[in-house]
C-alpha cells in the first residue's frame with residue numbers, strides 16, 4: 001500500500017532528503033493525535049524506540065484542562081511522564097505535509113513499561129486479544145461525516161463560530177456537480193490519505209449543505225481505528241491548508257444534520273474465513289453473527305457512552321434525521337441503530353449507526369467488540385429483525401438520550417467492568433461526569449437569547 005514505511009525505507013528517504021520530520025503521536029481520550037515532531041535523524045537514532053509525554057494527556061478534557069479526581073494521575077502525584085513507544089508497523093508518509101512521516105505510539109507506564117490500561121489503543125488491543133484467543137479477528141470500517149466551511153478555522157474563530165458559511169448552498173447528498181466545486185479539498189484528502197497507507201474507497205456529498213462523507217476500505221480493528229484518528233487529523237490539516245474549516249462535531253448547529261461515524265463490523269477466522277457468513281442460513285447470517293449482534297443489542301445502553309462521549313453527541317439523536325434513536329436491528333434499514341448490510345454474501349456485516357463523528361474510534365471499537373464477545377460467550381439469541389420505521393415504532397429499546405443516562409449505564413455495566421477492568425471504567429465515568437458538570441455550569445447562547453429580556 002502506498003505510503004507505508006519500513007525503518008529501512010525511512011532511512012533511505014531521510015538520506016535522499018525526502019523526509020526530515022517524523023511525527024510521533026498517541027491517541028488521546030478524545031481520539032486526537034497528541035505528540036511531538038522529531039527531526040528524522042534523532043528519530044532514527046533513538047526516538048524510534050521510545051519518547052515521553054506528560055501523563056495528563058489521558059486525563060484532560062477537550063480543552064486540555066487538568067481535571068481533578070482521576071486515580072491514574074493528579075497534581076498530588078505530580079503529573080509525571082508516560083513512555084510513548086512507536087508502533088513501527090504504523091510508520092507512514094504524510095504526503096500533504098512536506099518531508100513528513102508519522103508513527104502511532106503505544107502509551108506505557110513510565111516505571112513498569114506495561115501498557116496504560118485506560119489508553120484507548122491499549123483498550124482496543126485487549127479486546128482484540130480476547131477475540132484472538134477465541135480464534136477470531138474483527139474487521140471494521142468506520143465511515144466519517146463532517147461539515148466543510150467556506151470560512152477558514154481562523155475566520156471561524158474570529159466570528160466566534162457563529163454565522164459560518166458552509167461550502168455549499170444546498171443539500172449535496174450524492175451531488176456530483178456540487179462536490180465538483182469542493183474538489184480542491186476533497187480530492188486532496190482522498191489522494192493524501194491514499195498516499196498515507198489509508199485506502200480510500202470514495203467521498204461523497206452528504207445529506208445537508210456542506211456535509212461530506214469519506215469511506216475507506218475495511219481493515220482489522222486496530223489498523224482501522226488508527227486510520228480513523230489519522231483521517232480526522234488529515235481532513236483538518238488539508239482543509240486548513242486550503243483556507244477552509246471542517247467540523248466533526250456530532251451536531252455543530254441545531255438546524256443542520258448531525259455528523260455520524262457508522263461502524264461496519266464483521267468477524268473472520270485467523271486464517272481469513274468470514275465467520276459471519278453461512279450460505280445455508282437465513283440472510284446468510286451465521287449463528288456467530290446472530291450471537292454477536294444479540295450482544296450489541298443487549299448491551300446497547302452500556303456502550304452508548306463510547307459511541308456518544310460528549311454533551312453535544314446527544315443533540316444528534318433526533319427522530320427522522322437518519323440518526324438512530326432505537327437499539328434494534330434490521331435488514332438494510334437506515335432508521336435502525338444496527339443495520340445488516342451485504343445479506344447473503346460473504347461480506348455480510350452489521351453496521352452500528354449510533355456513533356457520532358466525535359467518537360474515539362479505539363474506544364468505540366473496543367466497546368462494540370466487548371459487547372459482541374458477551375453475546376457469543378453467553379450464546380444470546382437474536383430477536384427477530386425490526387421492520388418499518390424505527391423512529392415511530394413503539395415498544396423498542398431506546399438508546400440513552402442524555403449523557404447522564406449513558407454515564408449511569410456505563411457505570412453499572414458488569415459486562416464492561418469485566419471486559420475493561422473496574423479502574424478503566426471508573427476513569428471514563430469520571431471523564432463523562434466532568435463533561436456533564438462542565439456543561440451544567442455554563443450559560444449557553446440559547447439561554448441568553450431566550451431569557452435576557454423576557455425572563
Ligand code: ADP
Nearest residue numbers: 139140141215216217218264265266347348349
Ligand atoms: P453503505 O454505503 O451501504 O454503508 P458500502 O458498500 O459503501 O456500504 O460499504 C461501507 C463500508 O463497509 C466500507 O468502508 C467497506 O470497506 C466496509 N465493508 C465492506 N465489507 C466489510 C466487511 N466484511 N466487514 C466490515 N466492513 C466491511
